[in-house]
Amino acid sequence: xxxxxxxxxxxxxxxxxxxxxxxxxxxxxxxxxxxxxxxxxxxxxxxxxxxxxxxxxxxxxxxxxxxxxxxxxxxxxxxxxxxxxxxxxxxxxxxxxxxxxxxxxxxxxxxxxxxxxxxxxxxxxxxxxxxxxxxxxxxxxxxxxxxxxxxxxxxxxxxxxxxxxxxxxxxxxxxxxxxxxxxxxxxxxxxxxxxxxxxxxxxxxxxxxxxxxxxxxxxxxxxxxxxxxxxxxxxxxxxxxxxxxxxxxxxxxxxxxxxxxxxxxxxxxxxxxxxxxxxxxxxxxxxx
Amino acid sequence: xxxxxxxxxxxxxxxxxxxxxxxxxxxxxxxxxxxxxxxxxxxxxxxxxxxxxxxxxxxxxxxxxxxxxxxxxxxxxxxxxxxxxxxxxxxxxxxxxxxxxxxxxxxxxxxxxxxxxxxxxxxxxxxxxxxxxxxxxxxxxxxxxxxxxxxxxxxxxxxxxxxxxxxxxxxxxxxxxxxxxxxxxxxxxxxxxxxxxxxxxxxxxxxxxxxxxxxxxxxxxxxxxxxxxxxxxxxxxxxxxxxxxxxxxxxxxxxxxxxxxxxxxxxxxxxxxxxxxx
Numbered sequence: 001x002x003x004x005x006x007x008x009x010x011x012x013x014x015x016x017x018x019x020x021x022x023x024x025x026x027x028x029x030x031x032x033x034x035x036x037x038x039x040x041x042x043x044x045x046x047x048x049x050x051x052x053x054x055x056x057x058x059x060x061x062x063x064x065x066x067x068x069x070x071x072x073x074x075x076x077x078x079x080x081x082x083x084x085x086x087x088x089x090x091x092x093x094x095x096x097x098x099x100x101x102x103x104x105x106x107x108x109x110x111x112x113x114x115x116x117x118x119x120x121x122x123x124x125x126x127x128x129x130x131x132x133x134x135x136x137x138x139x140x141x142x143x144x145x146x147x148x149x150x151x152x153x154x155x156x157x158x159x160x161x162x163x164x165x166x167x168x169x170x171x172x173x174x175x176x177x178x179x180x181x182x183x184x185x186x187x188x189x190x191x192x193x194x195x196x197x198x199x200x201x202x203x204x205x206x207x208x209x210x211x212x213x214x215x216x217x218x219x220x221x222x223x224x225x226x227x228x229x230x231x232x233x234x235x236x237x238x239x240x241x242x243x244x245x246x247x248x249x250x251x252x253x254x255x256x257x258x259x260x261x262x263x264x265x266x267x268x269x270x271x272x273x274x275x276x277x278x279x280x281x282x283x284x285x286x287x288x
Numbered sequence: 289x290x291x292x293x294x295x296x297x298x299x300x301x302x303x304x305x306x307x308x309x310x311x312x313x314x315x316x317x318x319x320x321x322x323x324x325x326x327x328x329x330x331x332x333x334x335x336x337x338x339x340x341x342x343x344x345x346x347x348x349x350x351x352x353x354x355x356x357x358x359x360x361x362x363x364x365x366x367x368x369x370x371x372x373x374x375x376x377x378x379x380x381x382x383x384x385x386x387x388x389x390x391x392x393x394x395x396x397x398x399x400x401x402x403x404x405x406x407x408x409x410x411x412x413x414x415x416x417x418x419x420x421x422x423x424x425x426x427x428x429x430x431x432x433x434x435x436x437x438x439x440x441x442x443x444x445x446x447x448x449x450x451x452x453x454x455x456x457x458x459x460x461x462x463x464x465x466x467x468x469x470x471x472x473x474x475x476x477x478x479x480x481x482x483x484x485x486x487x488x489x490x491x492x493x494x495x496x497x498x499x500x501x502x503x504x505x506x507x508x509x510x511x512x513x514x515x516x517x518x519x520x521x522x523x524x525x526x527x528x529x530x531x532x533x534x535x536x537x538x539x540x541x542x543x544x545x546x547x548x549x550x551x552x553x554x555x556x557x558x559x560x561x562x563x564x565x566x
Contacts, residue, residue: 026468027375034371035383037364041436042389044411045401052404091310098303104292110307116315119543121497122395123517124536127524128318131325136529138321162314186296195298217392224394226500227517231524244396244500251400251504263397270392278385 049267053260064261072238073246073262076157080242081222084161088218089211092169096207097199100177101185111174117166122227126160129232152234157242160228165218172214173207180206213280220273224266322540325533337534345511346519353427353515354495357434358442361491362484365442372443373450387444390437395500402433403505425507430515433501438491445487449480482557486550493546497539 133150226244250259406423499517523532
Protein backbone atom coordinates (compact mmCIF):
# COMPACT_ATOMS: atom_id res chain seq x y z
CA UNK A 1 0.00 0.00 0.00
CA UNK A 2 1.12 3.51 -0.64
CA UNK A 3 2.79 6.22 1.29
CA UNK A 4 0.89 9.02 2.94
CA UNK A 5 1.27 12.41 1.39
CA UNK A 6 3.18 15.18 3.07
CA UNK A 7 0.73 18.02 2.77
CA UNK A 8 3.46 20.66 2.59
CA UNK A 9 3.83 20.10 -1.13
CA UNK A 10 0.16 20.44 -1.84
CA UNK A 11 -0.21 24.14 -1.17
CA UNK A 12 -0.22 25.94 -4.49
CA UNK A 13 -1.47 29.38 -3.71
CA UNK A 14 1.82 31.12 -3.00
CA UNK A 15 3.67 29.95 -6.09
CA UNK A 16 4.14 32.36 -8.97
CA UNK A 17 2.05 31.91 -12.07
CA UNK A 18 -0.39 29.66 -10.27
CA UNK A 19 -3.46 31.87 -10.32
CA UNK A 20 -4.14 32.35 -13.98
CA UNK A 21 -7.59 31.31 -15.22
CA UNK A 22 -6.00 28.58 -17.33
CA UNK A 23 -4.29 27.09 -14.31
CA UNK A 24 -7.46 26.97 -12.25
CA UNK A 25 -9.35 25.51 -15.21
CA UNK A 26 -6.79 22.69 -15.51
CA UNK A 27 -6.86 22.20 -11.77
CA UNK A 28 -10.62 21.79 -11.58
CA UNK A 29 -10.62 19.63 -14.69
CA UNK A 30 -8.11 17.24 -13.09
CA UNK A 31 -10.03 17.10 -9.83
CA UNK A 32 -13.30 16.53 -11.73
CA UNK A 33 -11.85 13.74 -13.89
CA UNK A 34 -10.29 12.03 -10.87
CA UNK A 35 -13.45 12.19 -8.79
CA UNK A 36 -15.69 11.08 -11.66
CA UNK A 37 -13.48 8.07 -12.38
CA UNK A 38 -13.33 7.08 -8.73
CA UNK A 39 -17.05 7.65 -8.25
CA UNK A 40 -17.91 5.37 -11.17
CA UNK A 41 -15.57 2.47 -10.51
CA UNK A 42 -15.14 2.65 -6.73
CA UNK A 43 -17.71 4.69 -4.83
CA UNK A 44 -20.80 3.54 -6.75
CA UNK A 45 -20.02 -0.17 -6.19
CA UNK A 46 -19.31 0.48 -2.49
CA UNK A 47 -22.59 2.34 -2.05
CA UNK A 48 -24.44 -0.39 -3.96
CA UNK A 49 -23.36 -2.99 -1.42
CA UNK A 50 -25.24 -1.21 1.37
CA UNK A 51 -28.19 -0.06 -0.73
CA UNK A 52 -28.80 -3.60 -1.99
CA UNK A 53 -28.31 -5.12 1.46
CA UNK A 54 -30.91 -2.76 2.94
CA UNK A 55 -33.25 -2.86 -0.07
CA UNK A 56 -36.01 -4.66 1.84
CA UNK A 57 -35.38 -2.83 5.10
CA UNK A 58 -33.33 -3.35 8.22
CA UNK A 59 -35.47 -6.29 9.33
CA UNK A 60 -34.73 -8.33 6.21
CA UNK A 61 -31.05 -7.35 6.45
CA UNK A 62 -30.69 -8.61 10.02
CA UNK A 63 -32.84 -11.62 9.27
CA UNK A 64 -30.42 -12.79 6.56
CA UNK A 65 -27.77 -13.41 9.23
CA UNK A 66 -30.15 -15.75 11.05
CA UNK A 67 -29.87 -18.20 8.15
CA UNK A 68 -27.90 -21.19 9.54
CA UNK A 69 -25.77 -21.50 6.37
CA UNK A 70 -24.82 -17.84 6.54
CA UNK A 71 -23.96 -18.15 10.22
CA UNK A 72 -21.86 -21.23 9.43
CA UNK A 73 -20.02 -19.32 6.69
CA UNK A 74 -19.23 -16.48 9.12
CA UNK A 75 -17.98 -19.01 11.70
CA UNK A 76 -15.81 -20.81 9.13
CA UNK A 77 -14.23 -17.56 7.93
CA UNK A 78 -13.49 -16.46 11.51
CA UNK A 79 -12.02 -19.88 12.39
CA UNK A 80 -9.79 -19.85 9.33
CA UNK A 81 -8.52 -16.33 10.05
CA UNK A 82 -7.95 -17.23 13.73
CA UNK A 83 -5.68 -20.11 12.71
CA UNK A 84 -3.97 -18.59 9.66
CA UNK A 85 -3.15 -15.08 10.90
CA UNK A 86 -1.23 -16.13 14.05
CA UNK A 87 0.77 -18.75 12.13
CA UNK A 88 1.71 -16.29 9.39
CA UNK A 89 2.52 -13.67 12.03
CA UNK A 90 4.92 -16.09 13.70
CA UNK A 91 6.45 -16.84 10.33
CA UNK A 92 6.73 -13.13 9.48
CA UNK A 93 8.52 -12.40 12.76
CA UNK A 94 10.96 -15.28 12.28
CA UNK A 95 11.65 -14.40 8.65
CA UNK A 96 12.16 -10.71 9.46
CA UNK A 97 14.54 -11.54 12.33
CA UNK A 98 16.62 -13.88 10.17
CA UNK A 99 16.70 -11.53 7.17
CA UNK A 100 17.01 -8.13 8.85
CA UNK A 101 19.38 -9.01 11.69
CA UNK A 102 21.90 -11.18 9.84
CA UNK A 103 23.96 -11.10 6.66
CA UNK A 104 23.98 -14.38 4.78
CA UNK A 105 24.31 -15.62 1.23
CA UNK A 106 21.20 -16.02 -0.86
CA UNK A 107 19.23 -13.47 1.15
CA UNK A 108 17.70 -11.78 -1.87
CA UNK A 109 16.58 -15.13 -3.24
CA UNK A 110 14.90 -15.89 0.07
CA UNK A 111 13.05 -12.54 -0.01
CA UNK A 112 11.91 -13.19 -3.58
CA UNK A 113 10.64 -16.66 -2.63
CA UNK A 114 8.70 -15.23 0.31
CA UNK A 115 7.00 -12.73 -2.03
CA UNK A 116 6.23 -15.44 -4.58
CA UNK A 117 2.59 -16.10 -3.55
CA UNK A 118 1.73 -12.46 -4.34
CA UNK A 119 2.69 -13.00 -7.97
CA UNK A 120 0.63 -16.16 -8.42
CA UNK A 121 -2.98 -16.20 -9.59
CA UNK A 122 -5.33 -17.18 -6.73
CA UNK A 123 -6.71 -20.00 -8.85
CA UNK A 124 -3.23 -21.51 -9.24
CA UNK A 125 -2.64 -21.06 -5.50
CA UNK A 126 -5.66 -23.25 -4.84
CA UNK A 127 -4.88 -25.70 -7.61
CA UNK A 128 -1.43 -26.65 -6.28
CA UNK A 129 -3.07 -28.03 -3.13
CA UNK A 130 -5.58 -29.97 -5.21
CA UNK A 131 -2.65 -31.47 -7.15
CA UNK A 132 -1.08 -32.54 -3.86
CA UNK A 133 -4.04 -33.66 -1.81
CA UNK A 134 -6.96 -34.04 -4.25
CA UNK A 135 -8.55 -37.36 -5.15
CA UNK A 136 -6.21 -37.79 -8.14
CA UNK A 137 -3.36 -35.87 -6.51
CA UNK A 138 0.03 -37.10 -5.27
CA UNK A 139 -1.21 -38.02 -1.77
CA UNK A 140 -4.84 -38.57 -2.79
CA UNK A 141 -4.84 -42.37 -2.59
CA UNK A 142 -2.93 -42.46 0.68
CA UNK A 143 -5.29 -39.92 2.24
CA UNK A 144 -8.35 -41.86 1.14
CA UNK A 145 -6.95 -45.11 2.54
CA UNK A 146 -6.47 -43.42 5.87
CA UNK A 147 -9.88 -41.79 5.67
CA UNK A 148 -8.45 -38.28 5.78
CA UNK A 149 -9.69 -35.38 3.71
CA UNK A 150 -7.85 -32.14 3.08
CA UNK A 151 -9.40 -30.97 -0.18
CA UNK A 152 -13.11 -30.10 0.10
CA UNK A 153 -12.56 -29.82 3.86
CA UNK A 154 -11.31 -27.37 6.48
CA UNK A 155 -7.55 -28.21 6.24
CA UNK A 156 -7.53 -27.44 2.51
CA UNK A 157 -9.23 -24.09 3.07
CA UNK A 158 -6.69 -23.21 5.73
CA UNK A 159 -3.71 -24.30 3.60
CA UNK A 160 -4.87 -22.30 0.57
CA UNK A 161 -5.54 -19.25 2.77
CA UNK A 162 -2.14 -19.63 4.41
CA UNK A 163 -0.49 -19.71 0.99
CA UNK A 164 -2.11 -16.53 -0.35
CA UNK A 165 -1.57 -14.55 2.89
CA UNK A 166 1.92 -15.97 3.45
CA UNK A 167 4.02 -12.84 2.63
CA UNK A 168 1.88 -10.12 4.22
CA UNK A 169 3.42 -9.84 7.72
CA UNK A 170 6.95 -10.63 6.53
CA UNK A 171 6.99 -7.98 3.83
CA UNK A 172 5.87 -5.30 6.28
CA UNK A 173 8.45 -6.27 8.91
CA UNK A 174 11.55 -6.96 6.78
CA UNK A 175 12.04 -3.40 5.41
CA UNK A 176 11.02 -1.88 8.75
CA UNK A 177 13.52 -3.94 10.76
CA UNK A 178 16.26 -3.39 8.17
CA UNK A 179 15.69 0.34 8.43
CA UNK A 180 15.77 0.33 12.24
CA UNK A 181 19.16 -1.40 12.35
CA UNK A 182 20.76 -3.66 14.96
CA UNK A 183 22.47 -1.20 17.34
CA UNK A 184 19.94 -1.37 20.16
CA UNK A 185 19.66 -5.16 20.02
CA UNK A 186 23.45 -5.51 20.02
CA UNK A 187 23.69 -3.18 23.03
CA UNK A 188 21.10 -5.24 24.91
CA UNK A 189 22.88 -8.53 24.18
CA UNK A 190 26.27 -7.07 25.11
CA UNK A 191 24.82 -5.88 28.41
CA UNK A 192 23.76 -9.42 29.18
CA UNK A 193 20.12 -9.64 28.08
CA UNK A 194 18.95 -12.96 26.65
CA UNK A 195 17.64 -13.38 23.12
CA UNK A 196 13.95 -13.53 24.05
CA UNK A 197 14.29 -10.64 26.49
CA UNK A 198 15.95 -8.56 23.77
CA UNK A 199 13.15 -9.41 21.35
CA UNK A 200 10.29 -8.63 23.72
CA UNK A 201 11.77 -5.53 25.37
CA UNK A 202 13.85 -3.96 22.59
CA UNK A 203 12.66 -5.11 19.17
CA UNK A 204 8.93 -5.66 19.65
CA UNK A 205 8.14 -2.15 20.99
CA UNK A 206 9.90 -0.64 17.96
CA UNK A 207 8.07 -2.71 15.36
CA UNK A 208 4.64 -3.01 16.96
CA UNK A 209 2.83 -0.68 14.54
CA UNK A 210 4.32 -2.34 11.48
CA UNK A 211 3.45 -5.71 12.98
CA UNK A 212 -0.14 -4.63 13.62
CA UNK A 213 -0.44 -3.30 10.07
CA UNK A 214 0.90 -6.52 8.58
CA UNK A 215 -1.49 -8.59 10.68
CA UNK A 216 -4.47 -6.45 9.67
CA UNK A 217 -3.59 -6.80 5.97
CA UNK A 218 -3.08 -10.54 6.41
CA UNK A 219 -6.44 -10.82 8.14
CA UNK A 220 -8.26 -8.81 5.44
CA UNK A 221 -6.92 -11.07 2.71
CA UNK A 222 -7.54 -14.23 4.78
CA UNK A 223 -11.19 -13.36 5.34
CA UNK A 224 -11.76 -12.12 1.80
CA UNK A 225 -9.90 -14.69 -0.31
CA UNK A 226 -12.09 -16.09 -3.05
CA UNK A 227 -10.20 -17.73 -5.94
CA UNK A 228 -7.83 -20.01 -4.03
CA UNK A 229 -10.43 -21.09 -1.47
CA UNK A 230 -13.04 -21.60 -4.18
CA UNK A 231 -10.84 -24.23 -5.83
CA UNK A 232 -10.21 -26.27 -2.66
CA UNK A 233 -13.51 -25.82 -0.82
CA UNK A 234 -16.00 -27.96 -2.72
CA UNK A 235 -18.74 -25.42 -1.89
CA UNK A 236 -20.61 -27.58 0.62
CA UNK A 237 -23.25 -25.35 2.20
CA UNK A 238 -22.94 -24.95 5.94
CA UNK A 239 -19.69 -26.93 5.94
CA UNK A 240 -16.98 -25.63 3.60
CA UNK A 241 -18.43 -22.31 2.45
CA UNK A 242 -16.51 -19.27 3.64
CA UNK A 243 -18.16 -15.84 3.55
CA UNK A 244 -16.93 -14.90 0.04
CA UNK A 245 -18.02 -18.29 -1.32
CA UNK A 246 -21.38 -18.00 0.38
CA UNK A 247 -21.83 -14.61 -1.31
CA UNK A 248 -21.41 -16.32 -4.68
CA UNK A 249 -24.00 -19.00 -3.87
CA UNK A 250 -26.60 -16.55 -2.58
CA UNK A 251 -25.99 -14.23 -5.54
CA UNK A 252 -26.42 -17.03 -8.07
CA UNK A 253 -29.69 -18.00 -6.32
CA UNK A 254 -30.91 -14.39 -6.83
CA UNK A 255 -30.97 -13.92 -3.04
CA UNK A 256 -29.55 -10.42 -3.43
CA UNK A 257 -30.39 -9.18 0.06
CA UNK A 258 -28.60 -12.17 1.57
CA UNK A 259 -25.59 -11.89 -0.76
CA UNK A 260 -25.14 -8.18 -0.19
CA UNK A 261 -25.75 -8.52 3.56
CA UNK A 262 -22.73 -10.85 3.81
CA UNK A 263 -20.86 -8.55 1.39
CA UNK A 264 -21.63 -5.57 3.65
CA UNK A 265 -19.83 -7.28 6.56
CA UNK A 266 -16.74 -7.83 4.41
CA UNK A 267 -16.93 -4.24 3.13
CA UNK A 268 -17.00 -2.96 6.72
CA UNK A 269 -13.98 -5.16 7.45
CA UNK A 270 -12.17 -3.61 4.46
CA UNK A 271 -13.07 -0.12 5.69
CA UNK A 272 -11.76 -1.00 9.16
CA UNK A 273 -8.53 -2.24 7.58
CA UNK A 274 -8.07 1.12 5.83
CA UNK A 275 -8.80 2.97 9.10
CA UNK A 276 -6.08 0.98 10.87
CA UNK A 277 -3.72 1.68 7.96
CA UNK A 278 -4.37 5.42 8.21
CA UNK A 279 -3.95 5.43 12.00
CA UNK A 280 -0.71 3.43 11.80
CA UNK A 281 0.65 5.87 9.22
CA UNK A 282 -0.21 8.75 11.52
CA UNK A 283 1.97 7.27 14.26
CA UNK A 284 4.88 8.00 11.98
CA UNK A 285 5.51 4.50 10.76
CA UNK A 286 5.71 4.55 6.99
CA UNK A 287 6.49 2.01 4.37
CA UNK A 288 9.42 2.73 2.13
CA UNK B 289 33.39 -16.31 2.54
CA UNK B 290 31.32 -18.32 4.95
CA UNK B 291 27.55 -18.69 4.59
CA UNK B 292 26.83 -16.14 7.29
CA UNK B 293 28.77 -13.18 8.65
CA UNK B 294 29.35 -13.38 12.43
CA UNK B 295 27.03 -11.40 14.70
CA UNK B 296 26.52 -11.05 18.46
CA UNK B 297 22.78 -11.43 18.01
CA UNK B 298 21.27 -14.84 18.80
CA UNK B 299 18.49 -16.73 17.10
CA UNK B 300 19.77 -17.12 13.54
CA UNK B 301 19.52 -20.90 13.54
CA UNK B 302 16.01 -20.90 14.99
CA UNK B 303 14.51 -18.17 12.81
CA UNK B 304 16.32 -19.12 9.59
CA UNK B 305 15.44 -22.77 10.10
CA UNK B 306 11.78 -22.04 10.79
CA UNK B 307 11.58 -19.63 7.84
CA UNK B 308 13.06 -22.02 5.29
CA UNK B 309 11.12 -25.01 6.62
CA UNK B 310 7.79 -23.20 6.58
CA UNK B 311 8.51 -21.64 3.19
CA UNK B 312 9.32 -25.06 1.74
CA UNK B 313 6.26 -26.72 3.22
CA UNK B 314 3.66 -24.09 2.33
CA UNK B 315 5.03 -22.53 -0.87
CA UNK B 316 7.81 -24.48 -2.56
CA UNK B 317 6.55 -28.06 -2.18
CA UNK B 318 3.07 -27.26 -3.59
CA UNK B 319 4.62 -25.33 -6.48
CA UNK B 320 6.89 -28.27 -7.21
CA UNK B 321 3.76 -30.43 -7.43
CA UNK B 322 2.47 -28.12 -10.14
CA UNK B 323 5.69 -28.37 -12.14
CA UNK B 324 5.70 -32.16 -11.79
CA UNK B 325 2.07 -32.49 -12.82
CA UNK B 326 2.68 -30.44 -15.95
CA UNK B 327 5.94 -32.29 -16.69
CA UNK B 328 4.26 -35.68 -16.44
CA UNK B 329 2.01 -34.66 -19.32
CA UNK B 330 3.23 -35.81 -22.74
CA UNK B 331 4.52 -32.96 -24.90
CA UNK B 332 1.84 -33.40 -27.58
CA UNK B 333 -0.91 -33.47 -24.92
CA UNK B 334 0.55 -30.35 -23.32
CA UNK B 335 0.46 -28.52 -26.65
CA UNK B 336 -3.02 -29.85 -27.32
CA UNK B 337 -4.29 -28.36 -24.04
CA UNK B 338 -2.49 -25.02 -24.07
CA UNK B 339 -3.09 -24.33 -27.78
CA UNK B 340 -6.72 -25.52 -27.95
CA UNK B 341 -9.08 -22.95 -29.50
CA UNK B 342 -10.80 -22.48 -26.15
CA UNK B 343 -7.49 -21.81 -24.40
CA UNK B 344 -6.41 -19.40 -27.14
CA UNK B 345 -9.72 -17.58 -26.80
CA UNK B 346 -9.18 -17.27 -23.05
CA UNK B 347 -5.63 -15.90 -23.52
CA UNK B 348 -6.98 -13.33 -25.97
CA UNK B 349 -9.50 -12.09 -23.41
CA UNK B 350 -7.20 -12.33 -20.37
CA UNK B 351 -4.29 -10.56 -22.06
CA UNK B 352 -6.38 -8.08 -24.02
CA UNK B 353 -8.54 -7.02 -21.08
CA UNK B 354 -5.58 -6.93 -18.65
CA UNK B 355 -3.56 -4.81 -21.07
CA UNK B 356 -6.48 -2.46 -21.64
CA UNK B 357 -7.15 -2.18 -17.89
CA UNK B 358 -3.48 -1.42 -17.21
CA UNK B 359 -3.50 1.18 -20.01
CA UNK B 360 -6.64 2.84 -18.58
CA UNK B 361 -4.95 2.91 -15.19
CA UNK B 362 -1.81 4.37 -16.73
CA UNK B 363 -3.83 7.42 -17.80
CA UNK B 364 -6.22 7.72 -14.85
CA UNK B 365 -3.56 6.65 -12.35
CA UNK B 366 -1.40 9.57 -13.43
CA UNK B 367 -4.33 11.99 -13.33
CA UNK B 368 -5.45 10.79 -9.87
CA UNK B 369 -1.90 10.76 -8.48
CA UNK B 370 -1.34 14.27 -9.88
CA UNK B 371 -4.58 15.51 -8.34
CA UNK B 372 -3.72 14.00 -4.94
CA UNK B 373 -0.12 15.28 -4.93
CA UNK B 374 -0.54 18.75 -6.42
CA UNK B 375 -4.00 20.01 -5.50
CA UNK B 376 -5.65 20.81 -2.21
CA UNK B 377 -9.39 20.16 -2.13
CA UNK B 378 -11.97 19.11 0.44
CA UNK B 379 -11.95 15.35 1.05
CA UNK B 380 -8.44 14.82 -0.35
CA UNK B 381 -7.30 12.76 2.65
CA UNK B 382 -10.37 10.55 2.42
CA UNK B 383 -9.92 9.98 -1.32
CA UNK B 384 -6.25 9.21 -0.76
CA UNK B 385 -7.16 6.55 1.82
CA UNK B 386 -9.92 5.13 -0.43
CA UNK B 387 -7.44 4.45 -3.26
CA UNK B 388 -6.37 1.34 -1.34
CA UNK B 389 -9.95 0.06 -1.06
CA UNK B 390 -9.62 -2.42 -3.96
CA UNK B 391 -6.66 -4.00 -2.07
CA UNK B 392 -8.72 -4.47 1.08
CA UNK B 393 -12.09 -5.30 -0.47
CA UNK B 394 -12.69 -9.01 -1.14
CA UNK B 395 -12.84 -9.65 -4.87
CA UNK B 396 -16.23 -11.36 -4.65
CA UNK B 397 -17.68 -8.16 -3.19
CA UNK B 398 -16.15 -6.01 -5.96
CA UNK B 399 -17.54 -8.49 -8.48
CA UNK B 400 -21.19 -8.52 -7.41
CA UNK B 401 -21.20 -4.77 -6.69
CA UNK B 402 -19.75 -3.81 -10.10
CA UNK B 403 -22.13 -6.19 -11.87
CA UNK B 404 -25.11 -4.60 -10.10
CA UNK B 405 -24.00 -1.04 -10.89
CA UNK B 406 -23.30 -1.78 -14.57
CA UNK B 407 -26.15 -4.23 -15.30
CA UNK B 408 -28.74 -2.94 -17.82
CA UNK B 409 -30.94 -1.71 -14.96
CA UNK B 410 -28.08 -0.62 -12.68
CA UNK B 411 -27.19 2.91 -11.55
CA UNK B 412 -24.74 3.50 -14.40
CA UNK B 413 -25.64 0.65 -16.76
CA UNK B 414 -29.11 2.07 -17.45
CA UNK B 415 -27.58 5.25 -18.89
CA UNK B 416 -25.15 3.30 -21.06
CA UNK B 417 -27.77 0.86 -22.42
CA UNK B 418 -29.53 3.40 -24.71
CA UNK B 419 -26.15 4.17 -26.31
CA UNK B 420 -25.73 0.51 -27.15
CA UNK B 421 -22.94 0.08 -24.60
CA UNK B 422 -23.31 -3.23 -22.79
CA UNK B 423 -20.90 -3.62 -19.88
CA UNK B 424 -22.11 -6.51 -17.75
CA UNK B 425 -21.56 -9.97 -19.30
CA UNK B 426 -19.24 -8.65 -22.05
CA UNK B 427 -15.50 -8.08 -22.41
CA UNK B 428 -16.13 -4.45 -21.42
CA UNK B 429 -17.23 -5.67 -17.99
CA UNK B 430 -14.17 -7.87 -17.68
CA UNK B 431 -11.96 -4.86 -18.46
CA UNK B 432 -13.87 -2.73 -15.95
CA UNK B 433 -13.44 -5.28 -13.13
CA UNK B 434 -9.73 -5.60 -13.91
CA UNK B 435 -9.42 -1.79 -13.99
CA UNK B 436 -10.94 -1.53 -10.51
CA UNK B 437 -8.78 -4.19 -8.86
CA UNK B 438 -5.52 -3.01 -10.44
CA UNK B 439 -6.13 0.74 -9.98
CA UNK B 440 -4.22 1.13 -6.66
CA UNK B 441 -1.03 -0.30 -8.20
CA UNK B 442 -0.91 2.43 -10.83
CA UNK B 443 -1.73 5.31 -8.46
CA UNK B 444 0.61 4.16 -5.68
CA UNK B 445 3.51 3.63 -8.09
CA UNK B 446 3.29 7.16 -9.53
CA UNK B 447 2.52 9.12 -6.34
CA UNK B 448 6.02 9.01 -4.76
CA UNK B 449 7.67 9.78 -8.11
CA UNK B 450 5.47 12.85 -8.57
CA UNK B 451 6.33 14.02 -5.06
CA UNK B 452 10.00 13.91 -5.96
CA UNK B 453 9.72 16.01 -9.13
CA UNK B 454 11.74 19.14 -8.43
CA UNK B 455 9.40 22.06 -8.64
CA UNK B 456 12.33 24.48 -8.86
CA UNK B 457 13.04 23.03 -12.29
CA UNK B 458 9.44 23.56 -13.35
CA UNK B 459 9.48 27.13 -12.11
CA UNK B 460 12.83 27.83 -13.77
CA UNK B 461 11.48 26.49 -17.05
CA UNK B 462 8.32 28.56 -16.76
CA UNK B 463 10.32 31.68 -15.90
CA UNK B 464 12.32 31.07 -19.05
CA UNK B 465 9.09 31.03 -21.02
CA UNK B 466 8.19 27.35 -21.28
CA UNK B 467 4.48 26.54 -21.46
CA UNK B 468 2.84 24.02 -19.10
CA UNK B 469 2.60 21.36 -21.78
CA UNK B 470 6.30 21.77 -22.62
CA UNK B 471 7.18 21.56 -18.91
CA UNK B 472 5.07 18.42 -18.58
CA UNK B 473 6.65 16.79 -21.61
CA UNK B 474 10.27 17.70 -20.87
CA UNK B 475 10.48 17.76 -17.05
CA UNK B 476 7.61 15.92 -15.37
CA UNK B 477 7.08 13.03 -17.78
CA UNK B 478 10.76 11.97 -17.93
CA UNK B 479 10.91 12.02 -14.12
CA UNK B 480 7.85 9.82 -13.61
CA UNK B 481 8.23 7.57 -16.66
CA UNK B 482 9.90 4.62 -14.86
CA UNK B 483 7.27 4.78 -12.11
CA UNK B 484 4.47 4.94 -14.69
CA UNK B 485 5.80 1.87 -16.49
CA UNK B 486 6.29 0.00 -13.20
CA UNK B 487 2.72 0.84 -12.24
CA UNK B 488 1.50 -0.35 -15.62
CA UNK B 489 3.35 -3.66 -15.31
CA UNK B 490 2.21 -4.25 -11.71
CA UNK B 491 -1.39 -3.54 -12.69
CA UNK B 492 -1.09 -5.84 -15.71
CA UNK B 493 0.37 -8.67 -13.60
CA UNK B 494 -2.37 -8.34 -10.98
CA UNK B 495 -5.11 -8.23 -13.62
CA UNK B 496 -3.83 -11.35 -15.43
CA UNK B 497 -4.34 -13.62 -12.42
CA UNK B 498 -7.59 -12.09 -11.18
CA UNK B 499 -10.53 -14.45 -10.78
CA UNK B 500 -13.08 -13.45 -8.12
CA UNK B 501 -14.26 -10.10 -9.38
CA UNK B 502 -14.29 -11.13 -13.05
CA UNK B 503 -16.44 -14.26 -12.97
CA UNK B 504 -19.50 -12.35 -11.75
CA UNK B 505 -19.41 -9.69 -14.46
CA UNK B 506 -18.02 -11.77 -17.33
CA UNK B 507 -20.92 -14.02 -18.27
CA UNK B 508 -18.32 -16.77 -18.78
CA UNK B 509 -19.15 -17.87 -22.33
CA UNK B 510 -16.44 -20.13 -23.81
CA UNK B 511 -14.35 -18.35 -26.48
CA UNK B 512 -16.04 -15.04 -25.71
CA UNK B 513 -15.99 -14.01 -22.06
CA UNK B 514 -14.02 -16.81 -20.44
CA UNK B 515 -10.72 -15.82 -18.77
CA UNK B 516 -7.80 -18.24 -18.44
CA UNK B 517 -8.08 -18.65 -14.61
CA UNK B 518 -11.71 -19.70 -15.09
CA UNK B 519 -10.68 -22.25 -17.73
CA UNK B 520 -8.25 -23.71 -15.16
CA UNK B 521 -11.09 -24.01 -12.64
CA UNK B 522 -13.27 -25.73 -15.26
CA UNK B 523 -10.50 -28.28 -15.95
CA UNK B 524 -10.18 -28.90 -12.20
CA UNK B 525 -13.90 -29.39 -11.78
CA UNK B 526 -13.76 -32.04 -14.51
CA UNK B 527 -10.88 -33.68 -12.56
CA UNK B 528 -8.58 -32.99 -15.53
CA UNK B 529 -5.64 -32.14 -13.25
CA UNK B 530 -3.04 -32.37 -16.01
CA UNK B 531 -4.87 -29.97 -18.28
CA UNK B 532 -5.31 -27.53 -15.41
CA UNK B 533 -1.62 -27.85 -14.49
CA UNK B 534 -0.55 -27.25 -18.11
CA UNK B 535 -2.57 -24.02 -18.30
CA UNK B 536 -1.27 -23.05 -14.84
CA UNK B 537 2.33 -23.48 -15.95
CA UNK B 538 1.70 -21.29 -19.01
CA UNK B 539 0.23 -18.56 -16.79
CA UNK B 540 3.05 -18.86 -14.26
CA UNK B 541 5.64 -18.62 -17.04
CA UNK B 542 4.04 -15.44 -18.29
CA UNK B 543 3.80 -13.96 -14.78
CA UNK B 544 7.49 -14.72 -14.36
CA UNK B 545 8.34 -12.81 -17.53
CA UNK B 546 6.21 -9.87 -16.36
CA UNK B 547 7.93 -9.86 -12.94
CA UNK B 548 11.30 -9.89 -14.65
CA UNK B 549 10.19 -6.88 -16.68
CA UNK B 550 9.21 -5.07 -13.45
CA UNK B 551 12.65 -5.69 -11.94
CA UNK B 552 14.40 -4.47 -15.10
CA UNK B 553 12.19 -1.38 -15.19
CA UNK B 554 12.94 -0.59 -11.57
CA UNK B 555 16.68 -1.02 -12.13
CA UNK B 556 16.40 1.31 -15.13
CA UNK B 557 14.50 3.84 -13.00
CA UNK B 558 17.18 3.74 -10.30
CA UNK B 559 19.95 4.25 -12.86
CA UNK B 560 18.13 7.25 -14.32
CA UNK B 561 17.61 8.58 -10.83
CA UNK B 562 21.31 8.34 -10.01
CA UNK B 563 22.28 9.91 -13.33
CA UNK B 564 19.84 12.76 -12.82
CA UNK B 565 21.29 13.47 -9.38
CA UNK B 566 24.77 14.07 -10.81
